[in-house]
Amino acid sequence: MTFKQLGISDNLIKILKNNGITVPTEIQDKSIIEILNGRDVIGEAQTGTGKTLAFLLPIFEKISPCSKDIQCLIVTPTRELAIQITEEAMKLKEGKDIGVLAMYGGKDIGSQVKKLQGNIQMVIATPGRLLDHIKRKTVDFKKLKTIVIDEADQMLLMGFRNEIDTIMKERPKKVQVLCYSATMDAAVKKLAYRYMNDPVIVSIKKKEVTLENIKQEVVETTDRWKKDALCTVLDEDNPFxxxxxxxxxxxxxxxEIVMHQRGYNCKVIHSDIPQNKRERIMKSFRNADIQYLIATDVASRGLDISGVSHIYNYDIPEKVETYIHRIGRTGRAGEEGYTCLFVDPKDLRLLEEIEKEIKFAIPRRLI
Incomplete structure (x- = not known):
């Protein structure tokens, strides 16, 4: 179906078109009508399938600029995801008098309190900072229409279960609850059903892993020599x-310390890096001022950066899904991508699991 057939207004369709989006993805196709009809929705779809717009588009259709109250709350596990969702929301509100506020730690709480006294209809928050505001009584959810729990699997993994319980106690009785997750295991379903009323389950089957545009290779090394092996590969590839x-x-x-000492243009990003510094690093990386971003999985969750030509798995991930998620950040939009995985002898069992799942024996790279 087209966005028009799904019930999206011309103004939003025009904004989508200006951003190069003309056809709904599968998760959008299946979610939008249900959300517009007021149903609670449990959405399961891999990262990169367009699930943020799947809930943002119908929410923007329903938000009333005439009411100054908070009508939508989106809770997400990391600051990076909060920023990313806020960026998408800011694009969609173009030409509409809708106030959007991102709430996360590392930003001055006083300025957030001040903004909340004005015209804010949508709040996008991490659990910790949102609880701060709830305790201070600086947020009022009496007129809330929709709550989104985004990346519920990560929320549970990062230990936010109690925070979610506290936040959900603040909601009005009649509120639409949307729960989106990359994986919908028993723990996530249990969390979702606690707060939902007869939810529709929208599950997008995991695509067969083709990874056609991505050249994959493995370098066998030892942990002691891994840094040298990585630097040899980087010197040979010199990726953009x-x-x-x-x-x-x-x-x-x-x-990062070793690579700096050896003269590489790199920065590290993880949850211990102060928020304002993380934002500066990500901006520099997006602008290609930094060649190498050294990242942990949680810090990189949800990052969608065009122009990444190479992915290096310095450490093998412990789950096959994480490997696929990592390497899927290259080879996008028909572009060629390259990924290299460094393994030492103790990693060989994990490597076998990855190869079995992707139905492909990854060629060895000799250095």
Whole structure:
């Protein structure tokens, strides 16, 4: 169906067209009508399938600029995701007098309190900062129409269960609840059903992993020689823009120090980096002022950056889905991508699991 047939107004269709979006994705096609009809929705779809617009578009159709009250609350696990959703919302509100406020730690709470006294209809928040406002009684959800729990699987993984419980107690009795997640396991469903009324389940089947545009290779090394192996590969490839994934914040920090010492243009991003610094780093990376972004999985969740030609898995991920999610950040929109995975002997079992899932024996790269 077209956006028009789904019930999206001409103004929003024009904004989408100006941003190069003309055809709804599968999750949008299945979600929008249900949300416009007022149903609670549990949406399961992989990152990169357009699920943010799947809930934002119908919410913008329903928000009334005439009412100055908060009508929509979107709760998301990380600051980066809050920023990304806010950026999408700011595009959609073009020409409409709708106030959108992002609430996350690292930003001055006083300025947020001041903005809340004005014209704010949509709040996009991380759980911790939202709870601060609830305790201070600086948010009023009496006229709330819709709550979105975004990336519910990550929310549970990061231990936000109690925060979500507290936040949901603040909602009015009659409120539409939308729960979106990349994976919908029993724990996520249990969380969703606690707060929902007869929800529609919209599940987009995981596509067969083709990864056709991505050349994959493995470098067999040892943990002791891994930094040298990575630098050898980087020198040979000299990519335009690349992300290097590490398993932990400590390993990411250690790698950044070594790469700086060796003269590489790189920055590290993870949850311990202050928010304003993270925003500056991401802006510099998007502008291609930084060649290498060293990242952990949680910090990179939801980052959609065009121009990333190479992905380097410095540490092998412990889940196959994480590997696919990482390497799917290159080879987008028909472009060729390249990914290299560094493994030491203890990683070989995980490598076998990845190869089995993607039905492909990843070629070894000799350096």
């Amino acid at each position: 823009m690349a992300i290097i994934f590490c398993r932990t914040k400590r390993r990411a920090n250690e790698l």
